[in-house]
Amino acid sequence: MKKKQLLVIAITAVLVIVLAYLFMPSRKKSAVFDGRVTLGINDKNPYGCYATYQLLSQMYPRIPVTSNRKAPAEWEKISLDSTRQLVLIVAKYFNPTEDELHYLSVLAAQGNYIVISALEMNYDARKFFRLQQMYLDAQKGDVVLEGQPMIRVSHKFGVRVANSAQSSATTFDYPGVDYSNIFTLIDTAYLQPLGYNGRSELNLAGVISGNGAILLHTAPVTFTNFFALYHNNYRYLQQMLALMPGHPSRIIWDEYFLRGKVAVEKGMLTAVLQHHNFRWAFWLVLVVTVLFLITGVKRRQRLIPWHPKPVNDSLEFISVIGKLYYEKGDHTNMAQKMTQFFLEQVRQKYQLDTQDIQPAFAQQLAAKAGITPQHAQDIADYILKTKAGKIDATELAAFYGLLHDYYKTT
Structure with missing residues (x-):
């Protein structure tokens, strides 16, 4: 048997073994904590927001709850002509343009309410809302504080909704990562302090805009599954949303700013490659296919010998x-x-x-x-x-x- 044929057979055998290993039912393993901070409404990991998104329907029965991934200029589920809409923006890095800030301001002025919960804001947003905050480089990755474990049982991150730092309002905490920021300076003539963390540092402020309001929040971890399902922490979300007068006509969870505007719309291949097993299987199949094309695509036949032109023997x-x-x-x-x-x-x-x-x-x-x-x-x-x-x-x-x-x- 030729060497090339042996090589193809060997590669095929390895491929079959690896694919069988990847797709066979996995054995029971010890539970591993998933410490990725994803904040997606479809993410059921501890730091996803699936549970909180589902809780909204229980907190506001008979009120429609939907999601949006369109830019403000392309809104379909959010109407500038409607009132009492509640828009929740939960993101790691709030990175709007000046035009997008204008859209949000107009939406609030029409009698709607917007909650922006983000670890960090860009310069345009800080300037627009007249505030300053700690620089944490939120675009760096899922873990803000490098070197810290994602779970620290000895540490409790706490937040509370209050009118002052000395208020005795209930504090909500959980034994998870302190994935939050603070406002170091705000224009009190424009913004009103509304909430603090466990160290009495400002992390929630609001501004009246026309007939509506905008809440600015620096602890998006409070919207995650881990925090909301720990004891009665869902009441923190209730108290925060209760700052909005009356009941909303509908609730829209906005994911446009969640992972960056370019990455919102993903193709099927990108979604598949997010999974570890599928990613390895894809690249393995691709490599084997290339090797097969290199070694096996040539025509396997005897070369046609050269023959001289027939002579006229007449x-x-x-x-x-x-x-x-x-x-x-x-x-x-x-x-x-x-x-x-x-x-x-x-x-x-x-x-x-x-x-x-x-x-x-x-x-x-x-x-x-x-x-x-x-x-x-x-x-x-x-x-x-x-x-x-x-x-x-x-x-x-x-x-x-x-x-x-x-x-x-x-």
Whole structure:
């Protein structure tokens, strides 16, 4: 067996074994805590927001709860003409443009309410809302504080909704990561302090905008499954949303700012490659396919040997036959054989009528074979002499010479 065939078989065997390992039912393993902070409403990991999104329907029965992934300029589920809409924006890094900030401001002024819970805001947002906050480089990754474990049982992160830092309002805490920020400075003529963390540092502020309001929040971890489902922490969300007067007409959870505007719309391949097993299987199949194309795409057949161009052996045949008849002295018989062979060749090659050698035969032969009219006429004359049985050695030699030149030319 050839080496290339052995290589293909070996690679195929390895592929089958690896795929079988990847897709076989996994054995029971010890539970591993998923510490990724994803904040997605479809994420059921501890730091996803699936549970909180589902709780909204229980907190506000008979009020529609939907999600949005469109930019403010492309809103379909959020209407600038409606009122009492509650828009929740939960993100790691709130990175709006000036136009998007304008859209949000107009939406609030129409009598709607917006909650922006983000670890960090860009410069345009901080300038627009007249505040300052700690720089944490929220775009760096899922873990804000490098070197800290995502779960620290000895540490409790707490928040509370209150009118002042000294308020005795209920504090909600949980034994998870302190994935939050604080406002270091706000314009109190524009913003109103509304909530603090466990260290009495400001993390919630609000601004009245027309007939509505905007809440700014720096602890998006409070919207996660881990925090909301720990003891009665869902009441923190209730108290925060209770700052909005009345009941909303509908609730929209906005994910446009969650993972960056470019990454919101994902293709099918991108979604598949997010899973570890599928990602390894995809790249393995791709590598094996490339190797197969390199080693097996060539045609496996014997090379066609080179053959020289066939030679015209008519001259050799005529020469041999001619010598035999010439030695016997039967010139007429030899001329007849030469004539018979010539006329057969003319019929097959040029489809000319050779039954009766007419004057037109010479003209047609000259035109078809590419010889001179005189050459064709001389051949026709010797054919007629041969059929009459009157040809001697000299004429036979001349006839042979004419046919020899004809075969060389054609």
